[in-house]
Amino acid sequence: MDHEKVNILLVDDQPAKLLAYEVILKDLGENLVIASSGREALEVLLKTEIAVILVDVCMPELDGFELAAMIREHPRFQKTAMIFISAIQVSDIDRLRGYEMGAVDYVPVPVVPEVLRAKIKVFSELYRKTRELERLNQELEDRVRARTAELESSTAKLRESEQRRSMAIAAGKMGSWDWDWINGDWMWDEGQYRIFGVSPESFEVNPANVxxxxxxxxxxxxxxxxxxxNKGTRAYETEFRIVRPDGDIRWCVGTAAATADNSGRVVRVSGVTVDITERKRAEERQNLLAREVDHRAKNALALAQSIVRLTRADEVKAYVNAVEGRINALARVHTILSLSSWQGAELSKLIDEELAPYSLGDQIRLAGPEVQLVPATAQTLALALHELFTNSAKYGALSTRSGRLLIGWQVEEDHLTLTWEESGGPLVRTPKSRGFGTRSLLASVESQLGGQAQFDWRAEGLLCRLEVPLTRKTAASAAQGKFDAGTSPELQRASG
Structure with missing residues (x-):
């Protein structure tokens, strides 16, 4: 698919190495920008928008670490992806130093062309998607501003119309009133009583009661x-709230006009009250929508960045497949949530979506009631289920036609218990160490949802038990939890 090219900056003091990088990256179809020194690279950055920087660690005058530190000091480049190339053996201390300077990855020499292309491609696409999200956010903000301007214009016209009238006949959400300034008598029409939520039979209109x-x-x-x-003003308008006897709070616009006698003394004040509660709520919904879209876009980007940075594989193809699988799982649950206007997702629907890529016939049996999950819980469980399905399809019961899988779940006292039971597959041995999938599953379920994940590596098949609280408190904390930023303790350890 055609897309706008991005700029990739190649920094190395050796022309032969720069030429090699150009040859390796040419097939990506991006714009390759060359710099033979750190200072030349800084000049390029000030003039050009760069998506990814590929920089040699060992350069005269200004090495890669110093260049990275200078780049990160500029606000424009604080999030620019930098990949270090090192021809010498890099120690853990050097790696930590590089990451502190802003590096996102290391590539050792001799360079494996497929690995370098894969890494550059991932960060180029990430940069492109980030710019697309920024553009969509800007369009949304422009639409919100336009709607707000239309709303303000409509309000202004309404106020002009109200100022031309001293009274209004009760109609819809409008009410009129009249106040005898001399003897204190009040008159409300039917609309005014309706707005305030009282009846003429039980409510006496006087200053104290109002x-x-x-x-x-x-x-x-x-x-x-x-x-x-009292100072001589003849017209007054303001917004205010009322609290009805039943506790309902309503927003109103009040417009009042004074009538004076020949001496200029106020003798009567008449006015119109308009219930604008729905308009206020619409404004709040618009503001909430703008914030929510921005929040979801940033969260999706953070999750994608975490997946890209933390996924490990021995081969480029395995790395790409793992990243694509996890991002596709995230995309599937987002589609489900979008169809429900982000109100939530059915657990069975999440499982069906994860089953879709496999043709397993009667190998899988599901058993459990309908359970509605809040968005944060749905996202986390979708990724956890993806890891379980992927692992089973590669090494477990789903890797052979004789294998069987039972997924059962139940809800007790606002707690969801999901059981994953495999049988009939290859002989299972307890792994010596946890892989990224297991670590991320544990981190997401335990750190993000406050639940528990238990693994029993039985010889006849894996038995996994997930316990997740479904309370509002848990859902709220998950919505703003560490996984949004991709920095949970487990994931930090995985990235180290």
Whole structure:
């Protein structure tokens, strides 16, 4: 598919090595920018938007570490991906130093062309997707601003219309009132009673009773309006809240006009009240939508970055397949959540989506009630299920036609218990160390959801038990948890 090319900066003081990098990366179809020194690289960065920097560690005058530190000091390049190339054996201390300077990866010499191309391709695509998300966010902000401007324009026209009238006939969400300034008598029409949530039979209209229905934080608005009319003001408008007897809070716009006698003394004040609660809620929903889209975009990017950085494989093809598999699992659960307007997802639907790539016939049996998961829990469980399915398809029961898998779940006291039971597959041995999939599964279930994950490597097949709380508190903490930033303790250890 056609896409906009990105710029890749190649920095090395040896022309022969630069030429080799150009030959290796030419097939990516990106723009390759050459710099033969650290200072030349800085000049290029100030003039050109760069997606990925490939830099030699050992260079005269300004080495790769010093160059990385200078690049990171500039606000524009604090998130630019840098890959170090080193022809010497790099110690763990050197690697830590490089990561502190902002490196995202190391490539040893001699360079394996396929590995270098794969790494550059991943970070180029990540850069391209980031720019696309920024563009979409900007378009959304522009639309929100346009809607807000339209809303403000409509409100202004409404206010102009209200100011041309001293009274309004009760209709829809409007009410009118009249206040005899001399003797204190009030008159409300039917719309005014409806807005305040009271009835003419049980509510006596007087200053004390009206003030009792005003929101405590807006009582001063009434006092200010009275003071303004006493000073000679003839028209006044304000927004305020009322608290109905049933506790419902409503937003209103009040417009008032004063009538004076021949001496200029105010004798009557008439006004119109408009219930604008729905408009206020619409504004809140728009603001929430803008923040939510921005939050989800950043979270999706953070998850993708974590997957790319933390996935390990001995071969390029295995690395690419692992990354694509995990990102596709994330994409599938996002599709399910989008169809529900991000209200949640059914557990059985998540399992069905993970089963879709496999043709397993009657090898898998599902048993459990319908369980609705909040978005944060659904995302985490989707990734966990992906790891279990992938591992089983490679090494477990699903790797052979004789294998069987039973997935059962139940809910008790706001806790979901999911059991993964394999049988009939190859002989199982307890692994000597945990792989990335197991570590990430444990980190996501335990750190992000506050649950537990237990593994029993039985000879006849893996038995895994996941216990996840479904309370609102857990869901809320997961929504803003460490996995959004890709920095849970388990994942940090995995990346080390």
């Amino acid at each position: 003030q009792a229905l005003l929101h405590p934080d807006d009582v001063d608005q009434l006092r200010k309006a009275i003071a303004e009319f």
